[in-house]
Amino acid sequence: MRVLFWFRKDLRLEDNTGLHEAARDARGDVLPFYASEPEALGRDGIAAIRVRFLLESLADLAGAVERAGSALAIARGSPTRTVLEAARRAGADAVYWNDEYEPSLMERDRKVEAALGRAGIRVRRFHDRLLTPPGMAMTASGRPFVVYTPFRRACERLPLPLPFPAVRRHAPHDLPRSPLPTLEELGFSTGQQAWPGGRRAARARLGRFLRGGLARYAPERDFPAAGAHASISADLGLGTLSPRTVAAAVLEAARADRRLRASAEKFVAELRWRDFYAHVLHYFPHCERGAFRREHDAIRWEGRPGHLARWQEGRTGYPFVDAAMRELAATGFMHNRSRMIVASFLTKDLLLDWRLGERHFMRRLVDGDLASNNGGWQWAAGTGTDAQPFFRIFNPVLQGERFDPGGEYVRRWAPELARVPERWIHRPWDAPPLVLAEAGVRLGKHYPRPVVDHAAQRERALAMYRSADRRA
DNA sequence: TGAAATGTTGGGGCG
């Protein structure tokens, strides 16, 4: 049997469920296929660094497929057309792929599947992307979970899926191999430093984490300057790493060294947040455009539109917020604790719609993933599932003092504050003038004064949310 | 996976 395997966000030969099944059913006669849609990449709303990451990962996959005795077939255009064309041309009996759970991708896949069905070509789809696929963890009444902790407990009662062996043999074919577009052709500038794509870079990141950050993960994961985080979100996003491989590696490290156990379990629990938000978006597709709690669509965001740019550029006058936003601008990545703090700041201090922040993140993050990003923003805005209640408002100064006590993170990303003493680093406006002068900082000149007053904005945010709740 | 306001307690200063 000839099986066309359609690679999507699973750009690897190792531990790939659908590819493994295809190789088994086809007895080695697997035809590797990718549908390239430069038009979809070129549209506004995607980070250049993520496009580069995708192109590098595809080039890496193509190389791996060649070493496996074949070539990655690449068709340019919409998959609703190209998948069927490729399957026919290759004389495939079946097309296999791993499911994606975003509403729009599922809709697209239904069309592809229908077209293949009409042509008499069999389709098999697999769960691969998550540790626990949708449908496997439901409440007693059969509904999807909307609170994280019971969701996690339900997932933990299921066996953790084990990695699949790599598929090292692919079949030769004469399908077209359209060249991948370059970043420049897609209209992206390449000024930003790279976040290297592909499986080798992914394995390197995972290995670095296993040797370094993991031992400190449980106690230090919330400290952005500590470097105890894994930085594999982009790899999970496009599938240069499988979540099974990651979980197995972390737990294996903990078996070899019992001291790692608490950290390993904490890390797997964090992986499950990714599953949770994928489930939420899958079962509640209205979240893509509006609040999970529909009454919060009634919130009238009364912030000043001009403040959005100050936030984006890291010039809010709140050192931790500015450091985080500059980390994003410079690297295409932001530590999770920082994401929570800047999201709280945009929604509850600047009083701007969480969707503005969500969109900005998608335009900047190397790991931009619809479900995780949307879930995280709705959590911070208090509009989502298991969201912190709207009255839980981060104080950007206290968060900074708690999670960046020495100011190391601020000094790294806001170097104009580097010489401000620890005591004042998160609230330079309170520092005695002489101290600021000695640090070489004049507020309003070298570093901005706070764009808004936290205490006052906190009260306005509470009133804003309360009034929406009343109207609903 | 908060923070601020408010309440309570207990030690110590002091008349």
Place this chain on the structure above:
DNA sequence: ACGCCCCAACATTTC
């Protein structure tokens, strides 16, 4: 010695 007050420390409540 006693009562009063202050206030830090901690707990609870509220947003």
